[in-house]
Amino acid sequence: MSWQATAWAIKQITGSTRRKALLLALANYADANGVCWPSQERLAGDTEQSVDSIQRHSVSLERAKLIEREIMPKRRGNYAGYRYRLALPDLRSPGERETNKLRPGQAAKRRRTAPHDLRHKPSLEPSYENSDANARVEDRLRVFQAQVEPLEVVQNRIAQRIGYDGWLILGDMNDHQRFHLSKLERQGRLDDKTLGEAVLAARCAAGR
Numbered sequence: 001m002s003w004q005a006t007a008w009a010i011k012q013i014t015g016s017t018r019r020k021a022l023l024l025a026l027a028n029y030a031d032a033n034g035v036c037w038p039s040q041e042r043l044a045g046d047t048e049q050s051v052d053s054i055q056r057h058s059v060s061l062e063r064a065k066l067i068e069r070e071i072m073p074k075r076r077g078n079y080a081g082y083r084y085r086l087a088l089p090d091l092r093s094p095g096e097r098e099t100n101k102l103r104p105g106q107a108a109k110r111r112r113t114a115p116h117d118l119r120h121k122p123s124l125e126p127s128y129e130n131s132d133a134n135a136r137v138e139d140r141l142r143v144f145q146a147q148v149e150p151l152e153v154v155q156n157r158i159a160q161r162i163g164y165d166g167w168l169i170l171g172d173m174n175d176h177q178r179f180h181l182s183k184l185e186r187q188g189r190l191d192d193k194t195l196g197e198a199v200l201a202a203r204c205a206a207g208r
Contacts, residue, residue: 003152003153003156004032004088005027005028005030005034005086005088006024006027006028006152006156007150007152007153007156008027008034008086008088008089009023009024009026009027009086010024010152010155011152012066014060014061014064014066016057016060017171018047018049018053018057019057019060019061020171021047021048021049021167021168021171022043022047022049022054022057022058022061023061023066023067023086024167025038025043025046025047026038026043026067026084026086027086028046030084030086033085033088034085034086034087034088035083035084035085035086036083036084037072037081037082037083037084038084039081040054040055040058040081040082045164046164046165047168048165048168058082058084065087066086066087067084067085067086067087068084068085068087069082069083069084069085070082070083070084070085071083151182154182154185154186155170155178155182157185158170158181158182158185158190158195161195162195162199169199169202169203170202172202172203172205172206173198173202177198177201177202180198181194181195181198
């Protein structure tokens with residue numbers, strides 16, 4: 001699973017909650033390149049839809065250029081399903097993209113040495129600083145990372161804790177409920193009881 005794919009899928013406009021659920025299910029299986037090949041039966045089970053609905057919504061997502069589908073080679077004469085590719089943005093740096101454009105055997109041009117390249121590099125020797133001070137620094141770093149952690153990543157953890165229909169349940173909650181759960185999860189204080197009560201309330205409200 002790639003959290004980048006899930007974070008990307010959350011932000012896309014599909015025009016339908018069922019199409020959004022399908023896109024999120026595909027993102028849940030996608031690798032770092034946005035590629036996956038779950039069966040239509042598995043996608044139907046994950047999103048609580050029929051296989052016919054999966055086929056219909058897949059076509060709609062493809063027309064919206066959110067995914068690409070490729071029929072996989074048959075195995076022993078049997079239909080092997082689709083390979084899906086999400087339309088993820090290219091997150092590589094410009095230098096990495098230029099390097100990948102090189103012809104086989106062609107070396108990349110070395111960039112001109114800048115003054116900051118000549119700075120003293122950190123030593124690999126072990127540090128003899130006070131271990132308590134290091135621990136305090138690490139604690140502050142963890143607190144800072146928790147504060148800047150993307151909301152999509154936090155909500156993805158919550159969805160995983162809920163189960164296979166986690167994103168559908170989160171979608172049934174209002175903004176206040178999702179924000180409250182996300183805040184508790186960020187702080188490491190979202191216990192199973194609180195999460196279970198929120199899930200039960202969302203299921204009842206949605207008539208599940």
